[in-house]
Amino acid sequence: MLEVxxxxxLLWAAMQSxxxxxxxxxxxxxxxxxxxxxxxxxxxxxxxSCLATTRICVQVLMFSIHxxxxxxxxxxxxxxxxxxxxxxxxxxxxxxxWLAVFYCVKIATIPHPIFFWLKMRISKLVPWLIxxxxxxxxxxxxxxxxxxxxxxxGVIENYFSKNRTKTEDISSEPFYIFFVGLVPPLLIFLVAxxxxxxxxxxxxxxxxxxxxxxxxxxxxxxALLSILSFLILYFSHYAVTVLFCAQIVQFGSFLFxxxxxxxxxxxxGHSIILILGNAKLKQNxxxxxxxxxxxx
Numbered sequence: 001m002l003e004v005x006x007x008x009x010l011l012w013a014a015m016q017s018x019x020x021x022x023x024x025x026x027x028x029x030x031x032x033x034x035x036x037x038x039x040x041x042x043x044x045x046x047x048x049s050c051l052a053t054t055r056i057c058v059q060v061l062m063f064s065i066h067x068x069x070x071x072x073x074x075x076x077x078x079x080x081x082x083x084x085x086x087x088x089x090x091x092x093x094x095x096x097x098w099l100a101v102f103y104c105v106k107i108a109t110i111p112h113p114i115f116f117w118l119k120m121r122i123s124k125l126v127p128w129l130i131x132x133x134x135x136x137x138x139x140x141x142x143x144x145x146x147x148x149x150x151x152x153x154g155v156i157e158n159y160f161s162k163n164r165t166k167t168e169d170i171s172s173e174p175f176y177i178f179f180v181g182l183v184p185p186l187l188i189f190l191v192a193x194x195x196x197x198x199x200x201x202x203x204x205x206x207x208x209x210x211x212x213x214x215x216x217x218x219x220x221x222x223a224l225l226s227i228l229s230f231l232i233l234y235f236s237h238y239a240v241t242v243l244f245c246a247q248i249v250q251f252g253s254f255l256f257x258x259x260x261x262x263x264x265x266x267x268x269g270h271s272i273i274l275i276l277g278n279a280k281l282k283q284n285x286x287x288x289x290x291x292x293x294x295x296x
Contacts, residue, residue: 005157009257024055061081065078073243110199
């Protein structure tokens with residue numbers, strides 16, 4: 001019989017997955033409606049659609065990991081789907097990074113020729129950024145499956161083995177290769193966030209000096225809060241990855257389950273933040289909820 005905290009964790013994991021799939025499904029539906037009406041997708045909608053697609057895949061795979069963590073499903077399910085999860089997860093990180101860059105370029109005002117060039121061409125660059133992210137994730141996954149698969153398999157088997165070996169028995173050198181592979185999107189994301197914070201802070205200071213109130217300030221602040229909230233989830237995701245690969249947490253412990261909950265909050269939480277920070281998405285969510293109540 002499962003302990004109380006295991007049952008609570010299972011309910012939380014199920015709710016988390018449902019919310020994540022629903023939120024990202026809303027983004028896809030809204031983008032699909034825009035595509036049908038306009039027969040084309042704006043760059044931001046295209047980026048959001050790609051991000052939502054990867055998030056749905058990650059959410060489903062994360063729920064299977066939750067079941068493995070509760071020992072309701074054999075660890076072979078995790079082993080068989082691990083490379084797929086890593087590919088989709090890395091691709092989603094890149095898409096989220098480019099979304100932050102898109103917000104930064106469109107909102108921030110920085111007097112530099114390169115920034116002006118990006119502001120004029122960012123919409124046309126989005127498809128190429130998506131394609132580049134796809135190729136990078138494919139190459140990265142291929143290299144990891146060739147050179148790092150024994151390490152991943154060893155970590156998983158070590159976690160779920162009844163006679164668990166010590167952490168030192170498994171070399172952690174390949175883990176650093178994996179971590180270095182995820183550093184570029186993190187650095188790009190940090191630069192975009194810092195530039196946006198700098199630009200918004202300077203703009204707000206100018207408005208205060210002039211004694212005027214900028215009507216566009218609220219959208220700017222909403223975008224900034226959205227990116228900062230995602231930054232917290234982003235770092236939490238990295239921290240959980242470090243803990244798991246370094247085998248610091250013990251399987252089945254409360255900390256182990258807590259780490260799984262944090263990692264599962266990453267794809268669901270940011271999607272909700274995106275909807276709350278986007279007027280069009282928020283309006284469509286209200287419309288769907290009202291229609292659902294009317295159908296009842």
